[in-house]
Amino acid sequence: xxxxxxxxxxxxxSMGADAxxxxxxxxxxxxxxxxxxxxxxxxxxxxxxxxxxxPRVGWRNVTAAAVEAGLPDAxxxxxxxxxxxxxxLARQNRWIYERVGVTDPLDPEDFVAHGGLAGxxxxxxxxADAVVQAVTDSGLRGRGGAxxxxxxxxxxxxxxxPQPHAGESQAAARHKYICVNADEGDSGTFxxxxxxxxxPFCLLEGMAIAAHAVGAxxxxxxxxxxxxxxxxxxxxxxxxxxxxxxxxxxILGSELSFDVEIRVGAGSYVCGEETAMLESLEGRRxxxxxxxxLPAIKGLFGTPTVINNVLTIASVPSILARGAEAYAALGQxxxxxxxxxxxxxxxAQGGIVETxxxxxxxxxxxxxxxxxxxxxxLRAVQIGGPLGxxxxxxxxxxxxxxxxxxxxxxxxxxxxxxLFDDTVNMAEQARFAMDFCxxxxxxxxxxxxxGAVRGVETIDKIRAGKDVAANTELxxxxxxxxxxxxxxxxxxxxxxxxxxxxxxxxxxxESPVIATG
Amino acid sequence: xxxxRYPTWHAETAEALIAPIVAAEAGPVLLCLQAVQSHFGYVPxxxxxxxxxxxxxxxxxxxxxxxxxxxxxxxxxxxxPVRLCAAEACQAVGGRQLKADWTALCQSDTALAGLTxxxxxxxxxxxxxxxxxxxxxxxLLGCADVARLQDAVARASVSGEGV
Numbered sequence: 098x099x100x101x102x103x104x105x106x107x108x109x110x111s112m113g114a115d116a117x118x119x120x121x122x123x124x125x126x127x128x129x130x131x132x133x134x135x136x137x138x139x140x141x142x143x144x145x146x147x148x149x150x151x152p153r154v155g156w157r158n159v160t161a162a163a164v165e166a167g168l169p170d171a172x173x174x175x176x177x178x179x180x181x182x183x184x185x186l187a188r189q190n191r192w193i194y195e196r197v198g199v200t201d202p203l204d205p206e207d208f209v210a211h212g213g214l215a216g217x218x219x220x221x222x223x224x225a226d227a228v229v230q231a232v233t234d235s236g237l238r239g240r241g242g243a244x245x246x247x248x249x250x251x252x253x254x255x256x257x258x259p260q261p262h263a264g265e266s267q268a269a270a271r272h273k274y275i276c277v278n279a280d281e282g283d284s285g286t287f288x289x290x291x292x293x294x295x296x297p298f299c300l301l302e303g304m305a306i307a308a309h310a311v312g313a314x315x316x317x318x319x320x321x322x323x324x325x326x327x328x329x330x331x332x333x334x335x336x337x338x339x340x341x342x343x344x345x346x347x348i349l350g351s352e353l354s355f356d357v358e359i360r361v362g363a364g365s366y367v368c369g370e371e372t373a374m375l376e377s378l379e380g381r382r383x384x385x386x387x388x389x390x391l392p393a394i395k396g397l398f399g400t401p402t403v404i405n406n407v408l409t410i411a412s413v414p415s416i417l418a419r420g421a422e423a424y425a426a427l428g429q430x431x432x433x434x435x436x437x438x439x440x441x442x443x444x445a446q447g448g449i450v451e452t453x454x455x456x457x458x459x460x461x462x463x464x465x466x467x468x469x470x471x472x473x474x475l476r477a478v479q480i481g482g483p484l485g486x487x488x489x490x491x492x493x494x495x496x497x498x499x500x501x502x503x504x505x506x507x508x509x510x511x512x513x514x515x516l517f518d519d520t521v522n523m524a525e526q527a528r529f530a531m532d533f534c535x536x537x538x539x540x541x542x543x544x545x546x547x548g549a550v551r552g553v554e555t556i557d558k559i560r561a562g563k564d565v566a567a568n569t570e571l572x573x574x575x576x577x578x579x580x581x582x583x584x585x586x587x588x589x590x591x592x593x594x595x596x597x598x599x600x601x602x603x604x605x606x607e608s609p610v611i612a613t614g
Numbered sequence: 615x616x617x618x619r620y621p622t623w624h625a626e627t628a629e630a631l632i633a634p635i636v637a638a639e640a641g642p643v644l645l646c647l648q649a650v651q652s653h654f655g656y657v658p659x660x661x662x663x664x665x666x667x668x669x670x671x672x673x674x675x676x677x678x679x680x681x682x683x684x685x686x687x688x689x690x691x692x693x694x695p696v697r698l699c700a701a702e703a704c705q706a707v708g709g710r711q712l713k714a715d716w717t718a719l720c721q722s723d724t725a726l727a728g729l730t731x732x733x734x735x736x737x738x739x740x741x742x743x744x745x746x747x748x749x750x751x752x753x754l755l756g757c758a759d760v761a762r763l764q765d766a767v768a769r770a771s772v773s774g775e776g777v
Contacts, residue, residue, distance in 0.1 A: 108741050111756035137743040140756075262640050284701030287740040322685050323739050325752065363648065364684035366737060380641030381675075382682040398640050440743060442706035447743025470707065479702055515742065517706045529705070533737070539682075 101126050102144040102153065104198070106133035106294050107326040108287070113160060114141040120164040132295020134198035135449025136185055144180055145169055150210070155180040185446065185465060190427065192415040192435045193408060194451045197295035203333050205341050208298045214343070216414030220306045221351045228310040229255055232413060235421035236433030241278055241369075241406035242481065242510040242586070244432075244499045247413075250403060253393040254311040257401035272400040273313040275304050275355075276378065276392075279320040279327070279407045280362050280369035283482025285441040285513030288449060289407035292437075293320070293327040296411075297334035298343070301357060303410035305348055306417060307403055308355035316357040317397070318407075319374050322364055332359055366483075366537040370585045371404045373539055384539045385585045406511070408437055428454035432498030432509075440466045442479075442515035459493035461514055473518040477526075477602070481510025483533055484590035486597035487523065506597060508590070523602035528556045530594040538587055545588025548579040552595065559606050569606070572599070620655035620690065627653070628661055632668045643669050643679050647686055656687045684734075692731030694770045696763060697749045700735035703742035712746045715760050730767060 103109075103118040121128050121143075129149075134142060139157035143164075146153040156168055156175040163175060170176065177183060191197075200207040208214070220228045233248025254273060261269035277300065281289040293300060304316045320328055335357055338344045346354045360378055362368055368377045372386035375397050396402025412434065416424045424434045432454035438461055440447045445467035450456075462468070462478060469475050475490040480497075486507035488495070495505040502509045517526075531552035540546045552575055558568045576592035583589040599606060621627070631653055632646045639645055646665045651657050657680060666673040680686050698704075698713050713733065720727040741747035744756030750766035 107754050108744055108756060111741050111744060111747070111754040140744070281740065282738055284699075284738045285703040285742045286738075287742055290740040323736060323749075326754075327740075360645075361648065363644065363686060364736075365682065377644065378641065380639075380643040380645060380679065382678055442703040442742065442745070444743065483702060513703075513742070515703045515706060521706065526702070526705075529702070533701075537737075 098127065098148070100146050100149050101128045102131045102146070103128055103141060104133040105130035105202070105326075105330075106140075106291060107324070108137050108291070109133050109140040109142070110326070112140045112158075116161040117141050117143060117159050117164055120161040124164070129201050131200060132197040132202050133291060133449075134180065134186060135194065135291065136183065136446070137448040138444075138446050139177065142177075142180075143168070153180050154178055155183075185448070185450075188465075189451050190435055190453055191451045192419070192424070193292065193299070193411045193437055194296075194449060195415060196299065197291060197449075200296065202295050202297055202330060203337060205298065205337055205343075208296075212418060213298055213414075214302060214349070216417035217302045217305055217343075218349065219417045220309055221349060221353065225255060225310050225312065228306060228417070231417060231421045232310065235412075235416045235424040236428070236431070237409065237412055237416060237424070238432070238499065239406060240408035240412070240436070240511065241371075242484075242508065244509070247405060247409055250393055250405070251307065251311050253391070254313070254401045254403050257394060259312065259314075260395075260400040263399035271314060272398070273311060273315075274397045274400055274402040275307045275311070275313045275316040275410075276374070276397055276402055276404045277304060277316065277318040277407055277410055278369060278371060278374055278404055279318050279324075280374060281321060281324075281407070281511065282366040282369045283484075283511050283513055285479065285515035286439050286482060286511045287441070288437040288439050288512060290324050290327050291449060292407055292411050293324075294330045297331045298338060299411050299414055300331070300407060301334060301338050301344060303413040304357055305343065305353065305355055306413050307405070307410060309351075309353050311401075311403055313403065314355060316355060317378060318357065318359050319362060319368070319378060320359050321362040323362075328359060328361060335359070366533075367539045367585075367587050370587060372585070374404070375402070382539070384541045385587070387584060408511075429496070429498060430455075431500060436497065436509070436512050438497065439511075439513045440516075441513060443469045443471055443518050444516045445470050454498040455496050457494050457496055458488065458514065461497065462493055462516060466514075466516065469516055469518045471518045471520075473520065475516060476519045476521055477517045477523065477598075479515040479517070479526075479594065480513070481508045482513050483530060484508075484586055484593055485510045485513075486593045487517075487526065487601065488597070489601045492601075506593075508593065523598040523605040524556065524560050525605075527595045527598040527606075528553060528560070530591055530598075531556060534587060534591040542582070542584040542588060544579045544582035545584070545591070548575055548583075548588060549591060551575055552579075552591075556595075556606075565607070569599070621653070623654055623658045623660065625660060625664060628664055629668070632665060636668045643671065643676055644683070647676070647680055647683075651686060655690045659688065692729065694729050694751045694767050695749075696730040696733055696751075696767065697736040698733050698758070699737070699739050699741075699745065699747040701738045701742075703738075704745035704747055707745045709746040712748075712758060712760070716763060719760060726767070729771065
């Protein structure tokens with residue numbers, strides 16, 4: 098009996114997937130709500146298989162009306178043939194996203210049948226020390242943007258004794274935390290969201306492995322409120338995982354006891370900064386903390402804390418399942434393994450591309466992305482979120498890896514790639530970068546709090562044609578102060594988009610225009 | 615509609631919501647504020663004092679947390695809140711123009727404006743390959759335009775009346 102697959106991912110739902118699923122069910126079909134394959138321009142991408150785990154064929158941009166008009170029809174303009182043979186998908190190397198789009202995200206049997214728990218079982222058969230070593234050997238680095246080696250962070254936490262919560266007696270000294278940063282606030286990034294909606298058990302498995310490796314008893318996922326579907330799916334997954342014995346006391350019959358809860362954010366971008374996130378998790382204003390002490394030594398409630406991005410933790414199960422060596426064989430230089438790139442903005446074929454580090458921005462933008470959605474010439478690409486640099490369209494031969502992007506004046510950030518066509522005004526984008534910093538600065542340090550306000554004013558003066566040379570120099574000076582003097586990446590990296598726009602697109606700052614909000 | 619969707623402020627109910635959080639959590643203030651808002655739709659000023667007392671911190675501490683977070687509101691939400699993504703990926707596909715068009719429509723249609731409130735910009739809904747993105751009463755829209763926004767508002771208004 099044939100089975101239909103209609104994604105439950107928020108992006109697919111935003112294009113009408115629920116109505117499509119309803120229409121199929123109304124026809125008496127068996128419908129599985131899978132994650133999204135990540136070919137988002139095709140959503141809703143509906144698939145059909147002759148049996149539950151059989152090969153699938155698909156139809157793109159399906160509407161309820163198309164279902165009523167008689168899908169399946171291999172002659173239909175919607176028909177895309179065998180889904181896994183689509184070049185966009187076939188050219189990827191999926192480790193983290195292995196199951197996303199394939200399985201029902203909340204079906205534990207489906208998860209295990211497609212390789213779930215293999216990493217955790219291997220880890221539990223190893224000493225904690227050996228697990229830390231495997232993560233170190235894999236070369237895995239933080240996917241939140243900073244790129245700190247995960248193994249070194251884990252080693253630091255593993256070496257600490259458990260601590261009581263601040264204010265509790267030493268007798269309560271039993272805590273270490275795994276805090277997952279799911280505050281994916283960067284525009285142009287959605288890989289954390291799609292993983293949590295498409296394979297939430299993978300994240301929980303990674304957290305359990307981390308807990309075993311460092312001796313943690315509790316896990317928290319700090320998940321932004323803008324992602325209601327991810328919150329609901331992950332919460333359901335936590336309940337199921339407890340029933341399955343994948344979380345809680347004696348995980349999979351081992352000595353490991355570890356449980357996970359979600360903490361929902363409250364609309365603050367800066368809370369994606371790890372120390373601001375800790376403050377928020379402790380119930381306070383999301384004000385950045387000075388380091389040291391490192392969170393690995395004195396983190397949440399004063400206890401040793403692993404803070405990793407969703408993709409970092411979600412990389413771990415496949416590393417433990419397939420081996421650190423196989424992982425480290427991918428990528429190049431000091432950027433090993435796979436990265437989940439996200440193609441966004443004015444793009445014809447936007448979505449998820451998981452592949453080894455080292456692919457060029459041009460391959461992502463042109464081969465995968467198919468250029469702009471508008472069909473107009475590409476003008477600029479912003480890589481790495483609101484704090485990442487803009488690259489002009491002729492600079493896209495840069496390799497997508499940590500160090501090469503830094504050398505090119507950019508940063509990989511969380512792997513988001515946002516395209517802009519030739520209608521963009523780069524002075525307006527520079528102004529937005531400063532204005533965003535005004536909105537989202539925590540206010541703790543002066544260069545960020547005041548500098549961003551002055552930055553907006555100065556860009557407005559330049560755009561209005563007032564003392565352009567002097568104000569441009571002032572803007573550069575201000576950017577220097579923010580870069581050198583800010584406490585965290587919010588103020589420290591806001592100059593990236595501003596200066597990259599100014600340096601590569603000076604003509605946009607020249608013509609006097611009326612500033613817009 | 616949201617006036618019917620959320621109960622009116624009731625201090626004893628709020629205390630009952632807060633008490634288990636304070637008992638169980640090490641850093642309860644933000645969780646208490648979120649619990650009050652999800653129940654009543656906003657955080658009335660009376661709740662600030664109540665939370666301060668329950669958590670044994672000053673009213674100023676609670677007020678400081680309350681004012682830091684963009685999500686927390688001091689007045690009930692509009693019946694069908696419409697929020698347009700104001701971040702870069704949506705700017706790249708006409709997000710600014712959509713905002714201008716929507717604002718103009720709301721200015722000429724006071725009934726619509728009363729229903730949806732003034733758009734408070736939201737920075738990224740994670741739908742960056744299918745922008746412009748918008749959130750209409752909790753429903754995520756991709757490739758949003760004025761017509762799709764109006765349809766979504768109409769859907770939400772109808773389902774709200776049924777509540």
